[in-house]
Amino acid sequence: MLIENIQKLIDIGIALSSIHNLDKLLDLILSTAQTLTNADSGSIYLVEKDKLIFKASRSNTYFTRWGEEKTKKIFKNFEMPVTKNSIAGYVALTLQPLNIPDVRKIPSECEYHYNPTLDKKYNYETISMLVTPLLNNNNKIIGVLQLINSIQENKIVPFTEEHQKITLYFSSQAAVAIQNAKLTDELKNAHLDTILRLASATEIRDKETANHLKRVSHYSRIIAKNLGFSKEDVELIFLASPMHDIGKVGIPDSILLKPGKLTPEERKIMEKHTIIGAIILKDSPVEILVKSRIISLTHHEKFDGTGYPRGLKGKEIPIEGRIIAVADVYDALSSKRYYKDAFPEEKVIKILQENRGTHFDPEILDVFLKNMNEVKIIRETYIDKEEDFDKFSNFDKIDFSKLI
Amino acid sequence: MLIENIQKLIDIGIALSSIHNLDKLLDLILSTAQTLTNADSGSIYLVEKDKLIFKASRSNTYFTRWGEEKTKKIFKNFEMPVTKNSIAGYVALTLQPLNIPDVRKIPSECEYHYNPTLDKKYNYETISMLVTPLLNNNNKIIGVLQLINSIQENKIVPFTEEHQKITLYFSSQAAVAIQNAKLTDELKNAHLDTILRLASATEIRDKETANHLKRVSHYSRIIAKNLGFSKEDVELIFLASPMHDIGKVGIPDSILLKPGKLTPEERKIMEKHTIIGAIILKDSPVEILVKSRIISLTHHEKFDGTGYPRGLKGKEIPIEGRIIAVADVYDALSSKRYYKDAFPEEKVIKILQENRGTHFDPEILDVFLKNMNEVKIIRETYIDKEEDFDKFSNFDKIDFSKLI
Numbered sequence: 001m002l003i004e005n006i007q008k009l010i011d012i013g014i015a016l017s018s019i020h021n022l023d024k025l026l027d028l029i030l031s032t033a034q035t036l037t038n039a040d041s042g043s044i045y046l047v048e049k050d051k052l053i054f055k056a057s058r059s060n061t062y063f064t065r066w067g068e069e070k071t072k073k074i075f076k077n078f079e080m081p082v083t084k085n086s087i088a089g090y091v092a093l094t095l096q097p098l099n100i101p102d103v104r105k106i107p108s109e110c111e112y113h114y115n116p117t118l119d120k121k122y123n124y125e126t127i128s129m130l131v132t133p134l135l136n137n138n139n140k141i142i143g144v145l146q147l148i149n150s151i152q153e154n155k156i157v158p159f160t161e162e163h164q165k166i167t168l169y170f171s172s173q174a175a176v177a178i179q180n181a182k183l184t185d186e187l188k189n190a191h192l193d194t195i196l197r198l199a200s201a202t203e204i205r206d207k208e209t210a211n212h213l214k215r216v217s218h219y220s221r222i223i224a225k226n227l228g229f230s231k232e233d234v235e236l237i238f239l240a241s242p243m244h245d246i247g248k249v250g251i252p253d254s255i256l257l258k259p260g261k262l263t264p265e266e267r268k269i270m271e272k273h274t275i276i277g278a279i280i281l282k283d284s285p286v287e288i289l290v291k292s293r294i295i296s297l298t299h300h301e302k303f304d305g306t307g308y309p310r311g312l313k314g315k316e317i318p319i320e321g322r323i324i325a326v327a328d329v330y331d332a333l334s335s336k337r338y339y340k341d342a343f344p345e346e347k348v349i350k351i352l353q354e355n356r357g358t359h360f361d362p363e364i365l366d367v368f369l370k371n372m373n374e375v376k377i378i379r380e381t382y383i384d385k386e387e388d389f390d391k392f393s394n395f396d397k398i399d400f401s402k403l404i
Numbered sequence: 405m406l407i408e409n410i411q412k413l414i415d416i417g418i419a420l421s422s423i424h425n426l427d428k429l430l431d432l433i434l435s436t437a438q439t440l441t442n443a444d445s446g447s448i449y450l451v452e453k454d455k456l457i458f459k460a461s462r463s464n465t466y467f468t469r470w471g472e473e474k475t476k477k478i479f480k481n482f483e484m485p486v487t488k489n490s491i492a493g494y495v496a497l498t499l500q501p502l503n504i505p506d507v508r509k510i511p512s513e514c515e516y517h518y519n520p521t522l523d524k525k526y527n528y529e530t531i532s533m534l535v536t537p538l539l540n541n542n543n544k545i546i547g548v549l550q551l552i553n554s555i556q557e558n559k560i561v562p563f564t565e566e567h568q569k570i571t572l573y574f575s576s577q578a579a580v581a582i583q584n585a586k587l588t589d590e591l592k593n594a595h596l597d598t599i600l601r602l603a604s605a606t607e608i609r610d611k612e613t614a615n616h617l618k619r620v621s622h623y624s625r626i627i628a629k630n631l632g633f634s635k636e637d638v639e640l641i642f643l644a645s646p647m648h649d650i651g652k653v654g655i656p657d658s659i660l661l662k663p664g665k666l667t668p669e670e671r672k673i674m675e676k677h678t679i680i681g682a683i684i685l686k687d688s689p690v691e692i693l694v695k696s697r698i699i700s701l702t703h704h705e706k707f708d709g710t711g712y713p714r715g716l717k718g719k720e721i722p723i724e725g726r727i728i729a730v731a732d733v734y735d736a737l738s739s740k741r742y743y744k745d746a747f748p749e750e751k752v753i754k755i756l757q758e759n760r761g762t763h764f765d766p767e768i769l770d771v772f773l774k775n776m777n778e779v780k781i782i783r784e785t786y787i788d789k790e791e792d793f794d795k796f797s798n799f800d801k802i803d804f805s806k807l808i
Contacts, residue, residue, distance in 0.1 A: 006410045010573055013417035017580040018541040020587070137422035169414055176421040180584060183424070187591040190690045191598060197693065198602045201684045204654045250608045253657035280605045286594045289601065 247277030651681030
């Protein structure tokens with residue numbers, strides 16, 4: 001292998017290892033592979049169970065013709081079984097690279113065949129191909145890298161021996177980086193699963209339904225997005241808001257589930273749910289839970305300072321608390337509760353408007369009302385059904401075999 | 405740089421990227437660096453806040469003299485401030501490598517000095533040193549790699565230019581791998597934090613104390629360890645067991661907190677906590693929560709088939725359920741409850757023995773009783789205090805400023 005190529009590979013390895021977002025990583029892998037081999041196009045398949053999933057593609061020809069965004073939309077995720085019929089499948093099964101000078105000349109008795117459907121559909125001519133297995137450190141196949149049409153002096157030429165060597169090395173680096181990015185994804189998803197169970201476990205004895213939590217989350221996201229929050233912060237408030245009432249686990253049933261009006265003493269105890277939530281979520285290193293704690297403690301504060309537990313006023317109330325206040329009250333008014341029907345739309349909006357600047361931050365309320373179209377879609381998507389109000393009433397019908 | 409060294413580095417990069425355990429990774433980094441430079445010894449410092457923390461070391465001389473384990477015990481974690489006085493501190497601040505042919509000849513007017521304390525204490529002579537900064541992809545210092553005494557024909561010689569070049573490349577690879585391993589650790593710890601909050605949130609309205617959950621966890625670990633579970637499985641049951649009563653969030657206060665005996669109807673509802681827990685934890689991709697689900701559903705089954713909810717018998721009951729059954733009942737008998745004092749030791753053991761083979765798996769009970777010394781240490785470490793029974797009674801004394 002050429003010494004400058006080897007030196008390049010060290011830097012590439014470091015660059016790949018630094019990317020934990022799978023989509024970005026696959027894109028960098030493809031663009032790097034294109035550069036190393038002068039390939040016009042390339043794509044990556046990842047192995048999931050017994051399938052090859054088409055995950056990423058780049059193509060100079062298509063990018064010039066349609067632009068990057070449109071090309072990626074056209075070549076969406078698709079999947080195929082891992083069999084020796086297809087070129088990618090053959091490589092995934094044999095774990096050996098294929099360097100095909102001209103796919104049109106693959107003999108018909110060959111186990112694998114080139115499928116020209118997409119070429120015909122999109123007016124592209126695939127000639128040379130270099131396809132390598134993406135093997136992890138234990139030599140297990142995790143995907144296939146497919147490079148198409150090496151270009152030299154504006155002509156399509158076969159991939160060289162040097163191309164094949166460097167791509168094989170590069171594929172090992174790419175495979176371990178992909179595996180790490182997937183591990184990071186798995187860890188994050190596992191954590192999210194636990195966070196949502198935390199919300200749902202505490203929702204069980206509450207009067208609210210699971211859909212209430214989902215709706216409040218979505219309404220908060222709509223507000224945050226339209227207030228100009230960054231993509232990350234929008235996601236953060238979306239994930240943090242289902243825990244806003246987590247402190248209700250500490251409130252006695254006699255108060256939490258009381259059908260009528262609470263006495264002043266009972267109300268005082270009920271209001272502690274904001275503080276109990278903050279105690280449960282105290283000192284967490286988890287960003288989502290830190291936000292949940294702020295929301296728990298402040299979602300019952302009012303803009304004019306008459307809320308609880310601290311009577312904070314105006315912008316003293318953290319913005320997350322001001323957002324959830326609007327989302328939570330809107331949901332209480334606009335959806336059915338076991339003790340009341342949903343209010344009609346005009347009545348809900350009238351009540352919200354009447355509390356503009358007293359209960360609600362006027363700016364946040366305005367943003368919310370301006371986006372009622374989005375809000376309504378959420379309300380209808382996560383509408384409560386009759387059985388949602390009858391939690392755990394069907395224990396005796398449970399199929400145990402599915403629980404273990 | 406020599407071509408064979410460059411090629412080696414590609415493989416090294418892949419190997420480093422595949423290790424997510426920080427201690428194992430640091431050890432591999434050191435042994436690889438020793439091989440690349442013929443160094444007799446080496447150590448790694450990681451930067452944490454404004455300190456350099458000594459994290460790992462290897463030394464052929466010491467390993468020969470004391471063995472690997474003893475050496476690593478002697479050179480335990482220690483820390484020092486990042487200042488230009490020390491060699492590692494100098495490298496961390498200037499971000500430049502130092503290749504020192506002979507530390508005894510460092511001029512006294514030099515900003516950094518060699519500290520010979522450890523050499524004198526352990527009869528070692530440091531002469532040549534090669535110290536490189538571990539810089540991440542954004543050129544931020546995350547640690548320092550220190551190599552000592554390059555050996556050639558049994559003599560200590562200075563590190564060469566080639567050693568310096570390859571170690572610098574290698575240091576970049578090592579830094580990104582260290583950063584990734586730390587990220588994985590952080591993600592795992594964040595997740596554990598959430599899992600423990602899930603347990604503690606649901607424990608709030610239960611009659612049990614937080615220490616009850618800790619004790620049951622530890623007792624289960626003792627049993628699993630002595631049953632010969634793998635290290636991973638022991639840890640898994642330790643982390644999964646605090647959720648055994650999570651389903652109690654779904655039981656009404658009137659039953660959950662009833663002081664006297666339950667009626668048969670109330671008991672039937674109370675027993676549903678096993679199923680509610682399994683529902684809350686259903687279909688989780690998280691290994692710990694999968695185990696928690698099994699434990700929730702089966703920790704009230706009895707060995708003779710008279711338990712609930714399914715009346716499973718003998719080995720039909722998953723082993724985790726049989727373990728927690730012993731740990732949970734032992735804890736109920738041996739610790740104070742708000743309605744009863746702790747039973748004396750002999751009485752507790754007598755009751756357990758009487759239920760050997762009926763309530764409890766005899767093998768598991770025997771293992772537990774054989775390890776009462778360990779059990780007692782746990783019981784005393786996590787003993788309940790008076791205030792533990794008075795949950796959230798001190799709301800009004802809470803310092804709000806610490807909650808937000």
